[in-house]
């Protein structure tokens with residue numbers, strides 16, 4: 604499977620602060636990828652490295668087969684603060700986009716502005732936060748990029764606008780074969796649209812995989828209290844909590860857990876992400892339980 608983003612040992616430090624550490628990833632082409640993690644985990648840093656706005660401190664990154672550089676017409680990037688020019692009208696933004704981008708699709712841009720009910724003569728500075736986000740997305744997709752990078756694109760949108768935005772994005776990506784990487788804290792939204800998930804915690808990649816496969820291999824086990832190390836080989840305990848009498852584990856395992864004293868449930872994506880975030884917060888390290 605071809606990759607749109609390949610990183611090896613990718614590390615970014617700002618002075619003494621490490622924003623991204625030893626990150627090795629293969630983001631498959633033609634997918635909608637969710638990028639999640641707590642505040643400060645390194646999501647924006649990874650997206651900015653991907654579009655060439657930042658350069659690595661160590662390690663390598665290749666995007667669409669080349670070293671990323673700013674201004675690439677092959678990459679559309681919508682930053683977290685959805686930058687637009689307050690004094691320019693929407694129509695002027697579109698003209699600016701057409702001037703800068705050889706593959707600019709004016710009909711797509713105008714059609715989207717009309718669908719959103721926005722007046723092309725309106726100055727961007729007078730738009731609401733959600734409307735600015737929609738304008739920024741329109742500018743990014745009208746470039747007809749091969750890869751679309753969106754940093755918390757739905758944060759400013761109301762629930763209905765969010766659903767419409769995500770449905771529109773999926774339809775667009777499927778129709779044009781565009782790869783999308785989208786960061787968000789709204790994991791339930793991502794579960795509806797993403798088929799690949801990356802979880803960053805404490806500057807490190809904790810999960811990188813196909814959503815279906817992740818949901819199929821993670822389980823919540825509940826049973827009488829015991830030491831999780833009795834689970835056997837090949838089981839990665841992501842999160843463990845105990846009362847006096849009961850243990851609850853979130854486990855990653857390819858083989859079924861055949862001990863009948865455990866009750867096993869599937870997780871949704873939000874539970875899965877929270878398990879990785881909670882465990883990292885509590886212990887800050889992996890706990891892989893292998894029987895020797």
Ligand SMILES: Nc1ncnc2c1ncn2[C@@H]1O[C@H](COP(=O)(O)OP(=O)(O)OP(=O)(O)O)[C@@H](O)[C@H]1O
Pocket residue numbers: 617620621622623640641642643644645646647648649
């Ligand atoms: N320009 C900068 N100078 C110094 N430190 C920075 C800079 N940008 C980010 N950082 C630090 O790098 C770390 C990762 O930040 P980043 O913005 O990538 O996280 P994030 O996962 O996108 O967070 P959020 O969900 O809050 O947007 C944080 O500790 C942040 O304080």
